[in-house]
Amino acid sequence: MKKSAFKIAAVYFLFGILWIFFSDKTLSLFMHTTDAYAFAQTVKGWVYVFITAALVYSMVSVHLGSIEKAEKELRENYRKLQEYDKMKTNFIAIISHEMRTPIAIIKGYSSFLKKKNSENLTQEQKEFVDAINENTERLRLIVHDLSDMEKIRAGVIQIDKVRLNVADFINSRIEEFKYNAGQNGVSFEPSAEGEDLSANADPDRLSQALLNIMSNAVKFSEPGSVVRTHVAKFKGNDNIIPAEIRDSLDAAKEYILVSVTDRGEGIPEKERKKVFEEFYQSESHLTRKHQGAGVGLFIAAKIMEFHGGKIWAESGDGGTGAKISFVIPAGD
Structure with a gap:
């Protein structure tokens, strides 16, 4: 030089x-x-x-x-x-x-x-x-x-899909998870909207994604609080789905929407995409208190992709806590 x-x-x-x-x-x-x-x-x-x-x-x-x-x-x-x-x-x-x-x-x-x-x-x-x-x-x-x-x-x-009722499937997973949630003083409140809430999905992988999402919800919830799950069916262009996610879905198709909402301190807006990256750890003091590998939501996101779906994070109802939602195509 x-x-x-x-x-x-x-x-x-x-x-x-x-x-x-x-x-x-x-x-x-x-x-x-x-x-x-x-x-x-x-x-x-x-x-x-x-x-x-x-x-x-x-x-x-x-x-x-x-x-x-x-x-x-x-x-x-x-x-x-x-x-x-x-x-x-x-x-x-x-x-x-x-x-x-x-x-x-x-x-x-x-x-x-x-x-x-x-x-x-x-x-x-x-x-x-x-x-x-x-x-x-x-x-x-x-x-x-x-x-x-x-x-x-x-x-x-490997993804091996079978037809299953998503609402019933989630209720079964909640029953299995109740003991762990009870240890933290957290309870579950499931709800469903609509009759035919079936989808073609891999039971093992869907269960893994749900348990990762519910585990996070329990981990960041205060003792005595309630984690709410909700299942419903919507068209791909329904306004209840965020615009960024809606644009990537088929407007003519029907999707099963699943939401898990906790009453914790929530996820800062700047971190709502990052939480689905591998090994990502939030700056939250609760994250430092409950250290994990930082791969649970990453795996959940990939499982949704393999099912032709999407996953996202947002504020809980009324701006309190965090809501993790995902959509997968409804059963034909």
Whole structure:
């Protein structure tokens, strides 16, 4: 870079000397005939042309050199990012695989201890066992989500759709989830609107998405509060669906809309799209209190995509709390 700058400065310096030498006043001192003066003026023009070309060439060379250097650095950085991404993928795959067995063993022993020896345990020991069970299950779900995240990234996740009633399906998931919600002092209030609320969906994947969404709702709800779920059927162009989502749907099609609303502190508007990114953690103090892997809503969003649907976040009813909603095509 310094050498290139020196070349440009040298060309400028030469240009200045020749400008003085070929000035009209200087030429008149040396060229005593009209023909000689005209010839000198011609030479002067060509010299200026060549010097200007040299100056332009030097400047272009400098810029091209800078561009080539920047391009080389970008390629190198991209290569490193690919390596880091591969390392991360391999690390997650190894961790997911290696942690399954010890988690299963811990959970098995703690469950056995609680069932077979509950009468011999003190209240404090029972609480310890409950804490072991609860955190082991939480760890199991995190490992499961990390494993699924890598399958999603690799495009190898399988979706096996069957026809099901979404409202009934959600009520069943709520029944399964009631114990965990009750541990946090949170209850569920399901509601449905309409008769035929069926869709073609993968029960396992839909269940996984719902549990991730409901888990988040419970996690950020205050004890004693209610998480509301609502299921309804709408056309793709219905105004109840946000315009940004509505524009990506088929206006002639019918969709099943599912909403899960909590009474927590809500999601800041600037973060409502980011919460569906992998490993994203909100700046909320509640997020710092309830740390997770940051992949639950990312997986839920991808599952909706695989079903031809969409997911989004907004404020809860009356501007309180958060509402996570998604749509999937209604059954034919």
